Amino acid sequence: MPQLRRYGVRQIEEIKHRKLFFDTNALLIIYGNARSHHPRSAHYAKMLAKLLAYRMTFHVNEIVLSEFYYASLKHEREASNFQFVKDFRNSEAGIRSREKIFAGIADMLRQFTFVPYNLTPDDIAGLLKIDSLDFNDKLIVETCRKNNFVLVTDDADFKDAPVDILSVNHALIDENR
DSSP, X not given: OOOOOEEOGGGGGGGXXXXXXXXHHHHHHXXXXXXXXXXXXXXXXXXXXXXXXXXXXXXXXXXXXXXXHHHHHHHHHHHTTOSSHHHHHTSHHHHHHHHHHHHHHHHHHHHSEEOOOOOOHHHHHTTOSOSSSOHHHHHHHHXXXXXXXXXXXXXXXXXXXXXXXXXXXXTTSOTTO
C-alpha cells in the first residue's frame, strides 16, 4: 500500500495534477458562514488562490452539498433565534436564508465538478464498522479512495483516513510543511 501523504499549502505544486475533493468543513470555511469568523479562514483563502492559480479541478458530491446546506441552515436558524427547524424554514428569514444557501450551492456547482458517490452495496457494507469516523465521513473517504482524490479538509477526524489530504489544519499536517 502506498504511503499516504498529508499536504500543506507549501506542497500544492506537488499535487497540481491531482484532483481535489472538498469536505464540508473546508467549504463552510471558504464559502459558507464560517468564513468570517473561523481562525484559519485567511489561510484557506490563500490556499484557494494557489489552487485556482494552478487551475486544479475541484470535486464535490451530494453528501457534501447536503451537509453544507444543513450546517448553513442550522447556523442561520440559530442566528435568527428560532428553536425549531420547521418554524424557521417557513419564516421570512428562513426563506431568505435558504435562497442565499441555494445560491451559494449553485455557485459552487459552477466551480466544482459534481461526482456522485457511486458506491456499491458491498462498498457501503465494508464501511459499517465502529471507528473514529462518522458514516458520512466514511462515504467521503471511500469516494476519495475510489477516485484517487486528494481530500481537502479541516476536520482532524480524518487524520488517520486512508487517503491523501490537503489542509491548513496543523492537526492534519506537519507544521513545517
